[in-house]
Amino acid sequence: MxxxxxxxxxxxxxxxxxxxxxxxxxxxxxxxxxxxxxxxxxxxxxxxxxxxxxxxxxxxxxxxxxxxxxxxxxxxxxxxxxxxxxSSDYWLGVFNQIALTENYGHQKSSGKTVMVEYCSPNTNKPLHLGHLRNNFLGYSVANILKANGHKVVKTQIINDRGIHICKSMIAWQKLGEGETPESSGLKGDHLVGKYYVAFDKEYKAEIQELIDGGMEKAEAEKEAPIFKEAQVMLRKWEDGDEEVKALWQKMNTWVYDGFEVSFKTMGVDFDELYYESDTYLLGKGVVAEGLAKKEFYQKEDGSVWADLSDTKLDDKILLRSDGTSVYMTQDIGTAIERYKKHEDLSGLIYTVGNEQNHHFKVLFTILKKLGYAWAEECYHLSYGMIELPDGKMKSREGTVVDADELMEMIVADAKAMTQERGHLEGMSETEKEELYSTIGLGGLKYFLLKVDPKKGMIFNPAESIDLNGNTGPFIQYAHARIQSLLKKAESLGFSKEYDTVEMNAKEQELIKLVNDYPSVIKEAGKLYSPAIVSNYVFDLVKEFNNFYQTVDILREEDQQKLAFRLCLSQTIAKVIKSSMMLLGVKVPDKM
RNA sequence: GGCUCCGUAGUUCAACUGGAUAGAAUGGCAGAUUUCGGCUCUGCUGGUUGGGGGUUCGAAUCCCUCCGGGGUCACCA
CATH class of the missing domain: 3.30.1360.70 (Arginyl tRNA synthetase N-terminal domain)
Structure with a gap:
């Protein structure tokens, strides 16, 4: 139209x-x-x-x-x-068409493949609140891109090597007394995280000792024995020392087992994994080629740089004077590798916090410089930091919110809330437990996704599972209520068949909203923004609640109208469910 | 210091990318309903869009400037 x-x-x-x-x-x-x-x-x-x-x-x-x-x-x-x-006839026609459409709102296959990278954790400590936003975002954007007809490859690059891992390792070696996840009952990633913290504590104590002995702070930070030991360990790792590698393997495996549990709770998954220990040497060859082609230049000390002055960026080092690579080198190599591996790839989305805006700007610029046309399709899905109502989240000040703890807490709250006023009769224990996690995690996800990714946000746990307002449970509730309505209609033997019907203003308003769904999916895909979907579904639910409150459905005497309203409600439930699926949020039939 | 992003009701967020009288939610106040399923619904309250200037039919949105806040600029990862 x-x-x-x-x-x-x-x-x-x-x-x-x-x-x-x-x-x-x-x-x-x-x-x-x-x-x-x-x-x-x-x-x-x-x-x-x-x-x-x-x-x-x-x-x-x-x-x-x-x-x-x-x-x-x-x-x-x-x-x-x-x-x-x-004319309302037009809108009725639109609605009839929609009601018949399978997978309404989803676009036809585009023939394109897009890779979405998200999560990408370090293996020296467990996941925190920031990772939750990252995972939910990446997973949801992947769903949205699928709905736009693209093939999607979900991936993460696991940061499994480097000095930070060695810190956990050295601390465990010195203080661990052979502690394992089995012996301690701790989740693997938490156990390793415990020793990362232990390292830091010991490190600080040693620095203080050196300072007290009359050393400058900067020097003390370099000279602390435990720090030197970590550095030695890193060098051994790079030299392939078997003992170090074995320890590294053992502790990383603990972490992966722990992460797997977290991912399962979060409801996210991956199609393809990359490990930094495999990829950290990638890109050196490309840099050498670039140097030969004079895209890069070499300083007298042997270090290699990219000249980015024409794009207003500072020059970027790509190889150190000793020939070793930096993060950027690896990222260049990995991107190229991914395009080689997937011939039909046409888009690479990096879900990474906005503190790395500069990094990605530089990365894409360098890839363009190297002549890769696909660099245009790369996108940094940048998101802002999360703060808590009572202050910032800073790992240094120990106010990091642990992801596992938070999820557990919120599901427990959802349980308490649901038991108090839920319709749980006839549900088995496992069904009940599933419902609590659907509500708790749904609320959490929705809350983190409803804000424009680019922006920073304040996360209020209590508010996220509130049954009122712009929350996941509010929307889930609307869905459950429609299901209950339909069930009741069925048991009363009401039909959903109608020929033609005169619509009221609220019904027409709802049809118009439902009609927007496909363009919402397109828009969300174009902007890589789940927030567009959540705002939409919230509007739809508000409008439906209004309708539900003011218009009789089962009490309507005109059978045509009754049937139409049932059909309308059913279609809206489908759109609610479909929208929430895009966010990675489940909707229950009862709650 | 250079670059960069941000600043919107008391609070948390929107605003179709330059369109109408800046909207929701929450909070507070007043009411409706007591069921198809409760915390559902309606109304009221609340704003110099950080300040100032400019561009035009029209600015929260674009440009300049100032104020305030984040991020980044390592032979770190």
């Missing part, structure tokens, strides 16, 4: 004023609620062509379009805004 109106606007301008206007100049939008009508055209851009006042231009154009499109039954003009009303 939008397209038809746009075309008629162009035609009308030609007919009325003999003016040539490009289709792109026609702005069409949904009519705001406070005005009459369904669709609105802004006429200001055409004033030059019409040489008339905005009101007159709109009147002319409105008349032309009403008489040329049957479904346009009325128009009105407010200032320079031309509002059209579309």
């Amino acid at each position: 939008e397209k038809r109106i746009i075309n008629k606007v162009v035609e009308g301008l030609k007919h009325l004023y003999d003016a040539e206007v490009d289709v792109k100049q026609v702005q069409i939008q949904k009519t705001r609620k406070e005005f009459d009508g369904d669709l609105t055209v802004v006429v200001f851009p055409f004033l030059r062509a019409s040489k008339k006042s905005p009101e007159q231009t709109a009147e002319d154009l409105g008349g032309f379009i009403q008489s040329n499109i049957d479904e346009v039954i009325a128009f009105n003009v407010v200032k320079g805004f031309l509002n059209f009303s579309i």
Whole structure:
């Protein structure tokens, strides 16, 4: 319908004023609620062509379009805004079509493959609140891209080597007394994290000791014995020392087992894993090639740099003077590797916090410099930091929120809340437990995803599982209630078949919203933003609650209307469920 | 210091990417309903969009400047 109106606007301008206007100049939008009508055209851009006042231009154009499109039954003009009303028959037709559509809103296959990287943890400590936002975001964006018809490869690169791992290792070796996940009952990643903390404690104590002995702080930080031991261990690892490698392997395995449990709770998964220990040498060859092609330059000390002055970025080091690589080198190599491995790849999404905005800008610039055209398709899905209501989350100050603990806590809260007022009769214990986690984790996910990824946000755990407001459980509740309604209708023997029906304003409003769903999916895909989906589904639910409250369904006497309302409710439930699936949030039938 | 992102009701977030009188939620106040399933629904309250200037039919949105806050700029990862 939008397209038809746009075309008629162009035609009308030609007919009325003999003016040539490009289709792109026609702005069409949904009519705001406070005005009459369904669709609105802004006429200001055409004033030059019409040489008339905005009101007159709109009147002319409105008349032309009403008489040329049957479904346009009325128009009105407010200032320079031309509002059209579309017949309710048209909307009913739209709805009937939607009700029949399988997988409504999902786009046809694009033939494209997109890779989404998210999570990418270090293996020296457990996951925290920031990782939750990262995982939920990456997973949801992957779903959204699938709904846009793309093939998606979910991946993560595991940071399994480096000085930070050695810190945990050395501390465990010195203080661990052979402690294992089995012997301690600790989850593997938490056990390793415990020794990372132990390292830090010991390290600080040693620094203090050296300072007390009269050493400068900066020097003490380098000279602390435990730190030196970690460095020695890293060198041994790089030299392939068997004992070190074995310890490294053992502790990493503990961590992976722990992560696996966390991922399962979060409801995320991956198609392809990369390990930094395999990839950290990648990219050196490419840098050498780039140097030969004079894309990069070498300093006298032998270090290799990329000159980025033409893009207003500082020069970036790619190889140290001793020939070893830096993070950037590895990222260059890994990106190229991924494109080699997946011939049909056309997009690489990096879900990484906004503290690395600069890094990715540089990475993409260098890839372009090296002549990889696909660098244009790479995207840094950057997200802001999460703060807690009572202050910032800083690992240094020990206010990090552990992901496992948080999820456990929120599910426990959901349990308490649901037991108090839930409809749990007839559910088995396992079904109940599943429901608690659906509500708790659903609330958590929804809360973290409803905010524009780019922005920082304040996370309020209590609010996230509130049954009121813009929350996951509020939406889940609406879905459960519709299911209950449909079930009741079925048991009463009501039909969902109707021929034709006269709609009221609320029903028409709902159809218009449902009709937006496909464009919401497209928009969310284009902007890589689950927030667009959550805002949409919240609006839909609010509108439905309004309808549910004010319009009789099962008590309606007109069988046609009753059937239509059931069908409408059912379709809305489907859209709610589908939207929430895009966010990675389950919706229960009972709660 | 250079670069960069941000600043919107008391609070948490929106605003179709330059469109109408800046909207929701929450909080507070007043009411409706007591069921198809409860915390559902309606109304009221609340704003100099950080300040100032500019661009134009039109600015929260674009440009400049100042104020305030984050991030980044390592032969770290």
